[in-house]
Amino acid sequence: MPTPEPAIEVRNLTKRYGSHTAVQDVSFRVEAGETLVLLGPSGCGKTTLLRMLNRLVEPDSGVVLINGQHVRSQPPELLRRGIGYVIQQVGLLPHYTVAENVAVVPQLLGYAPAIIAARTAELLNRLHLPPERFAGQCPSQLSGGQQQRVGLARALAADPPVVLLDEPFGALDPITRASIRREFRELPELRRTTVVLVTHDVTEAFELADQILLLDAGRVQQLGPPRELLLRPANDFVRRFFAAEQLALQLRALRLTDVLTELPAADEKQFVSTIESTSSPLPPTASVQEALEQLSNTSTSAAGEPTVWVQLSESTARPLTYATLMAAFGRAVRRLATEA
Numbered sequence: 001m002p003t004p005e006p007a008i009e010v011r012n013l014t015k016r017y018g019s020h021t022a023v024q025d026v027s028f029r030v031e032a033g034e035t036l037v038l039l040g041p042s043g044c045g046k047t048t049l050l051r052m053l054n055r056l057v058e059p060d061s062g063v064v065l066i067n068g069q070h071v072r073s074q075p076p077e078l079l080r081r082g083i084g085y086v087i088q089q090v091g092l093l094p095h096y097t098v099a100e101n102v103a104v105v106p107q108l109l110g111y112a113p114a115i116i117a118a119r120t121a122e123l124l125n126r127l128h129l130p131p132e133r134f135a136g137q138c139p140s141q142l143s144g145g146q147q148q149r150v151g152l153a154r155a156l157a158a159d160p161p162v163v164l165l166d167e168p169f170g171a172l173d174p175i176t177r178a179s180i181r182r183e184f185r186e187l188p189e190l191r192r193t194t195v196v197l198v199t200h201d202v203t204e205a206f207e208l209a210d211q212i213l214l215l216d217a218g219r220v221q222q223l224g225p226p227r228e229l230l231l232r233p234a235n236d237f238v239r240r241f242f243a244a245e246q247l248a249l250q251l252r253a254l255r256l257t258d259v260l261t262e263l264p265a266a267d268e269k270q271f272v273s274t275i276e277s278t279s280s281p282l283p284p285t286a287s288v289q290e291a292l293e294q295l296s297n298t299s300t301s302a303a304g305e306p307t308v309w310v311q312l313s314e315s316t317a318r319p320l321t322y323a324t325l326m327a328a329f330g331r332a333v334r335r336l337a338t339e340a
């Protein structure tokens, strides 16, 4: 069967500024509906790479295809109407209301006013900006976090198949940042939208990425799913990049399915019917981090130790304590790091 066409394909992109090479021979593919995160230290070329996708920067060599079409085959303005774009500075039009800002691209594309109004209201509601309060306000009346939400709504308003985000949550405090990130991740639009996102925040990358492209000095250091970079770093740079947050990232990256196989064989009698278990069982797709969070909120059981339950089948669940979970987690990390 032929593989489906990737939503974005980049081949051998290079960009130089004078004698400095900002991006060197970078290639990648992003499948439709996937999120690729461009990650790396300041000045490594993330923004330059992103801006070559919508022709805000023209490469010295290499090609970019979006849905199989060379981006150079379209005038930049037309190309950009079909690609959502969000930057850290938001860039809302100051004299337009929130609703007018969100409607900019749908209007350029000639959507009917009633459709634009409905779509604007839908997106503002979803991003927790009730239109009855916010639609008529100007950007200067909004907080930084609210402006970022309007920026996201604007980028998604015309339902573009591809959205590019450059540090979209960058200017926010950590709590607002985490909550907008959660809202963004849960937007139903994202399931059908292909996203390329620039960040230097490792946690953000792990929360949002299907694939991470880690850059250093304009070159790709590793490209793959987050857990692959974490568990099987391609070189010392990759290893060092994640070293400070290694454990926290592993706890988020590993699922209970990864650790279940590492648990000691158990007497079936220890399993209970899910109906009997005290708290709601975790699905096996839950992360180890989620299990730890539930454990820390669980009161001591009759057996004397906090226990959470992981669902094994429709009718059975297995108990996990801190000790069994962490021992199995340690073994799973070692196994995954050595698996081919």
Ligand SMILES: Nc1ncnc2c1ncn2[C@@H]1O[C@H](COP(=O)(O)OP(=O)(O)OP(=O)(O)O)[C@@H](O)[C@H]1O
Pocket (backbone or CB within 6 Å): 017, 020, 021, 022, 040, 041, 042, 043, 044, 045, 046, 047, 048, 049, 200
């Ligand atoms: N217009 C330009 N003219 C000259 N040099 C540039 C230009 N734009 C970027 N550069 C240089 O190219 C390199 C990559 O810049 P880029 O903005 O892509 O990095 P970045 O990874 O996005 O950095 P940051 O995380 O700090 O935003 C840097 O050394 C930068 O100084």
